[in-house]
Amino acid sequence: MIRRLAIILALAVALGPFVVLMVNSVRPSDAFLAPGAGFIPGTITLDHYRAVFGGDGETLRFLANSVIIATATTLLALLLGAPAAYALARARLPFRLSIVFALAFLIVRFYPKITVALPYYLIMRDLGWLDTHLAVILAHVSVTVPFVVWLMLGFLEELPPEIEQSAMMDGCNAWGRFVRVVLPLSMPALGAAAVLTAFTSWNEFLLASTVASNDAKTLPVRISSFITDKGILWGNMAAMGTVIVLPVALFAFATQRYLVRGLTVGAVKG
Amino acid sequence: MAAITLSAITKRFGSFDALQPLSLEVQDREFVALLGPSGCGKTTTLNILAGLEAPTSGRILIDGRDVTDIPPMQRNLAMVFQSYALYPHLSVRRNIAFPLEVRRAPRAEIDSAVARAAELLEITPYLDRYPRALSGGQRQRVALGRALVRKPAAFLLDEPLSNLDAVLRLQMRAELSGLFRSLGATALYVTHDQAEAMTMADRIAVFAAGRMLQFAPPLTIYRAPADRAVAAFVGAPPMMFLDGIVTDGGAIQAGGLTFPARHAPLAPGAAVTLGLRPEDVSPARDGPTAEVVLVEHYGGNQVVTLRAGPARFCMLSPPDMRIEQGHRIGVSVDPRNLYLFAPDTGRTLAAPGLDPRNETR
Numbered sequence: 001m002i003r004r005l006a007i008i009l010a011l012a013v014a015l016g017p018f019v020v021l022m023v024n025s026v027r028p029s030d031a032f033l034a035p036g037a038g039f040i041p042g043t044i045t046l047d048h049y050r051a052v053f054g055g056d057g058e059t060l061r062f063l064a065n066s067v068i069i070a071t072a073t074t075l076l077a078l079l080l081g082a083p084a085a086y087a088l089a090r091a092r093l094p095f096r097l098s099i100v101f102a103l104a105f106l107i108v109r110f111y112p113k114i115t116v117a118l119p120y121y122l123i124m125r126d127l128g129w130l131d132t133h134l135a136v137i138l139a140h141v142s143v144t145v146p147f148v149v150w151l152m153l154g155f156l157e158e159l160p161p162e163i164e165q166s167a168m169m170d171g172c173n174a175w176g177r178f179v180r181v182v183l184p185l186s187m188p189a190l191g192a193a194a195v196l197t198a199f200t201s202w203n204e205f206l207l208a209s210t211v212a213s214n215d216a217k218t219l220p221v222r223i224s225s226f227i228t229d230k231g232i233l234w235g236n237m238a239a240m241g242t243v244i245v246l247p248v249a250l251f252a253f254a255t256q257r258y259l260v261r262g263l264t265v266g267a268v269k270g
Numbered sequence: 271m272a273a274i275t276l277s278a279i280t281k282r283f284g285s286f287d288a289l290q291p292l293s294l295e296v297q298d299r300e301f302v303a304l305l306g307p308s309g310c311g312k313t314t315t316l317n318i319l320a321g322l323e324a325p326t327s328g329r330i331l332i333d334g335r336d337v338t339d340i341p342p343m344q345r346n347l348a349m350v351f352q353s354y355a356l357y358p359h360l361s362v363r364r365n366i367a368f369p370l371e372v373r374r375a376p377r378a379e380i381d382s383a384v385a386r387a388a389e390l391l392e393i394t395p396y397l398d399r400y401p402r403a404l405s406g407g408q409r410q411r412v413a414l415g416r417a418l419v420r421k422p423a424a425f426l427l428d429e430p431l432s433n434l435d436a437v438l439r440l441q442m443r444a445e446l447s448g449l450f451r452s453l454g455a456t457a458l459y460v461t462h463d464q465a466e467a468m469t470m471a472d473r474i475a476v477f478a479a480g481r482m483l484q485f486a487p488p489l490t491i492y493r494a495p496a497d498r499a500v501a502a503f504v505g506a507p508p509m510m511f512l513d514g515i516v517t518d519g520g521a522i523q524a525g526g527l528t529f530p531a532r533h534a535p536l537a538p539g540a541a542v543t544l545g546l547r548p549e550d551v552s553p554a555r556d557g558p559t560a561e562v563v564l565v566e567h568y569g570g571n572q573v574v575t576l577r578a579g580p581a582r583f584c585m586l587s588p589p590d591m592r593i594e595q596g597h598r599i600g601v602s603v604d605p606r607n608l609y610l611f612a613p614d615t616g617r618t619l620a621a622p623g624l625d626p627r628n629e630t631r
Contacts, residue, residue, distance in 0.1 A: 162355035165322050168342045169349040169426075170369040170416065180372070184359040 018245060024238035025049070032234045048239035059222065059240070066202060066218045066244075068133055073140040073201040074194050080141070081148025082190065086178050088149065089156040090164075102153060105146035113143065117210045124211045131215045139207035144197040151196075155189035156182070195255045199248055219244045272333040272423035272456055273298045274319065279328035281314050288314045290481045291328070296424075296458065298333075301450055303467035304460045305503070306477030312460045315477075316426050319458065321345050332423050348417035352429040354409045356401040356416075362388075363397040366415040373420070387415040390449070407438045414446075424456035431466065443469060464504045468492065476500045494623025498543060498616035501609055507548045507573050509609065510583035514544040522608070525581020527558045532605040532625070542619060545609030548573060551585040553593075554602035561598050576601065 024032075026044040031037050052059050088098050120139060121130075129135045159182065167177045183190070205220040212221060223240050226233040274296040281289040289311045296302050304312035317323040319330060321342030330338045337345050348369070356365050364371070366387055370380045388394045391411040401409055410430060417425055430446070431439045447470045450457050461467055467474045468488045475485045476499075484496035495501035501509050514524030516536045522529045524544045536542065560576035560583075567589070574585045574593055585601060587593060606627070610620040618624070 160353065160355070162351045162353050163357065165320075165342075166349065166351055166355035166416075167357075167368075167372075168322065169320060169347060171343045171372040173341075173343060176372060180368075181357060181359075185357075 018249075021238050021241045021245065024234060025242045027235060027238075029233075029235050048235035049243075051236050052239045052243070059219075059243075062217050062219050062222045063243070065133065065136075065212075065216055066220075069136050069140065069208075069216070069218060070198045070201040072133070072137045073144060074198045076137065076141045077144040077148050077197045078190060078194060081145045081193070082152050082183070082186070083178065084145070085149045085152030085156055086182060089153055090174075102149070105149045108142070108146040109150070113206050117206055120207065121210050129211075131212050133216050135211040136208050136216050136218065139211060140201040140204055143204065143207070144200050147200070148193045148197060151193045152186065152189055155186060159185060191255070195251070199252070202244070202248060274424055274456065274458070275329075275331040275334075276315070276319065277329045277331065279315070279318060279325045279330070281311070281318060281323065282326045288480050289318075289325075292482050294475060294482065294485060296456060299454045299456055301447075301455075301457045301459065301470060301472045303471035303474045304458060304477060305462070305464060305467040305474050307462055307503070309479075310477040311480040312462075312475075312477045313428055316349075316428055316458060316460050320347055320349055320426050346423045347426055348420065348422035348424075349426040350413045350417050350428065350430045352432055354401075354413040354433075356409055356412055358401055360400075361397070362393065362399055362401070362404070362412050362415075365401065365412055366397075366419050368416060369420045383419050384415075387419045390418065391415050406434055407442065410434060410442065414449075418453075424458065425450070427457060427459045429460055429462070432461075432463070446470065465506065468504065474504075476503060478503070490623055492623070494621045495609070495618055497618055498545070498611040501545050501611070501618070501621075505547055507584050507586070509545045509547050511611075512544040512546065512581040512583060513613070514542050514610075516540045516542060522610070526579030527560070527581070527601075529603055529608060530605045531608060531610075531620075532627070536610075536619065541613050543611040543613045543616075545611060546583045546603060547607065547609070548584040548586040550607035551576075551583065551601055551603055553585065553587055553591065554600040557600045557602045559598040559600050562593055562595050565593050565595055 020039075023039065023041065025048055026046065027041040028043055028045045029047070031041050031043075088102055091098060093101075124130050124135045163181060163185070164177050167181045172180060203220060204218075205224075208216075208218045209221045209224065212218065219240065223237055223244070226237040226240070274294075276292055276294040279289060279292045280287070292311075292315065294302075294315075304315060306312045314323065318325045321337070321340065325338065328338075329336055332345065332347075357368065360368065363384055366384045367380050370383060375383075384397070385394070388397055391414055393408060393411045393415060396404060396408055396412075401412065404412065410433075413430070431442050434442060443466055450470075459466075459470065468491075471488060473485060473487050474491050476483045476491060476496075478499050483500050484491060486494075486496075491500060491504050495504065498511065502511070512524035514522045514529075516531075516538050517523050517528065518538045520531055520535055520538070522531050522542060522544055529544065558578065560578040562574055563577050563582070564575040566573045566575075569589065571589050572587050572591070572593065574587055576583055576585055576599075593599060606625065607622050608620060609618070609622070611618055
């Protein structure tokens with residue numbers, strides 16, 4: 001009984017905001033600030049969705065931006081992170097340099113991103129890349145590569161060494177072993193890394209808002225523009241929020257096996 | 271196929287000497303077993319030869335070519351791992367084809383080589399399965415197939431049978447033996463199973479604690495061991511050791527028993543260690559007696575553990591002989607079959623295989 005209560009409570013805390021978001025996205029605008037308005041709206045409306053998607057079609061453009069940036073970020077982060085992890089896991093570097101490098105990646109994961117937002121803005125300005133997909137993608141890659149490296153490191157360390165030794169005896173050099181043996185065997189971990197990287201990029205606000213004010217704007221950044229000088233458009237915000245969250249929720253549900261595996265990689269033998 | 275020379279190889283892990291200076295010459299087409307208990311350096315030797323580990327010092331030559339600094343993929347050696355190390359994401363066919371695919375061999379050549387290897391190992395029906403759907407014995411064959419499919423300079427096998435159950439192990443032992451003989455292959459075979467080494471190898475290198483104790487044909491290892499450690503490791507049931515003293519008459523007295531000796535004379539009063547192989551001890555009507563401590567009947571024969579004074583030893587006796595625990599029985603040992611070791615160094619003083627008068631050996 002207590003266990004069930006605990007689960008229900010935890011679910012309520014976790015899903016509560018999402019439910020409020022969904023409810024607000026169909027609440028008529030005038031009901032937001034009306035006195036005595038309850039949690040369940042008296043009437044529901046799709047006006048906010050119409051407003052968000054209608055008109056100039058800007059939202060679709062931002063959606064496309066988000067998709068392009070998340071996809072490119074995922075590909076790049078895996079392309080860089082997986083070989084880096086393999087090198088860190090296998091290379092015999094002097095002075096425990098492997099550990100130093102690995103820890104360097106760990107630090108990148110944990111410092112507050114606001115500390116680099118302004119310098120990054122300046123670099124992108126000087127390069128003339130402001131408000132381009134590339135600027136957002138590079139920022140997201142820098143955030144996600146360390147994560148990919150660490151997830152893959154945990155996985156690679158669990159791979160039995162004989163399989164690679166066997167490939168060595170069979171004539172594979174390091175690249176051959178990586179491509180022919182390690183990568184195919186790493187699919188579960190790569191899948192998890194891809195999903196989590198895509199989510200991170202899809203949700204990221206701070207860096208995207210710093211360097212992409214218009215053309216390369218992503219959906220989360222778009223939300224903030226509903227805070228206008230004439231007031232906060234709660235309904236539009238909620239509708240847009242739902243549009244952002246839904247694909248993530250569906251995708252997470254579809255790939256939950258990978259996700260759980262990826263989050264527990266290193267804890268259990270595969 | 272090729273001859274292999276290890277010259278003064280050593281290996282250090284930190285402050286631990288895994289291998290004392292080791293020199294070993296394996297001839298072309300020779301099947302050599304590296305035998306010893308776990309941690310004795312035999313697998314380290316194999317890994318160094320394979321190139322998976324670098325020796326601390328010493329040189330490795332394959333057909334006269336120094337390969338010490340050449341990476342494993344360029345040494346042209348094939349290895350079968352204890353864990354088989356099959357590629358789980360590839361079918362049996364692609365596992366076997368792997369070494370040829372890596373070398374970008376023509377498709378037709380790969381197909382025919384895989385078919386030949388599969389037929390030889392009788393795994394043709396499983397070619398399209400994945401390793402996870404195979405039994406241990408079948409995986410073992412796939413691992414062999416992967417080694418056989420190209421023409422390596424030599425085969426390196428690391429305890430290839432140790433993960434199989436007892437019956438299958440015996441069967442594979444005979445098959446492997448025949449296979450490598452028919453291939454005329456140079457092979458180094460690491461095992462801790464003395465029966466495998468005895469039955470399969472042309473020569474056995476016996477290892478203990480990072481040192482090679484002896485390198486000789488199986489029967490020499492058995493009948494003329496270099497020292498007590500080799501004698502103790504080879505033979506089942508194992509040789510038993512008794513503390514003895516040389517009598518004035520030149521016989522050996524051990525544990526209340528006197529064994530007539532036939533060996534190079536030793537100084538009377540000298541201490542020796544006497545080694546008795548169970549099959550060299552036989553029941554006798556007269557002569558010294560010993561108390562029966564334990565009878566283990568194996569069906570085909572029985573192993574009788576005997577006690578005489580402080581000494582314990584074993585006797586292999588015919589299956590139909592009634593021997594009862596607690597009784598005393600007479601025993602005799604053919605003096606030609608006595609093993610004598612120096613008690614301090616363990617060096618062999620006398621052994622049946624060292625005695626020129628044992629002309630049948």
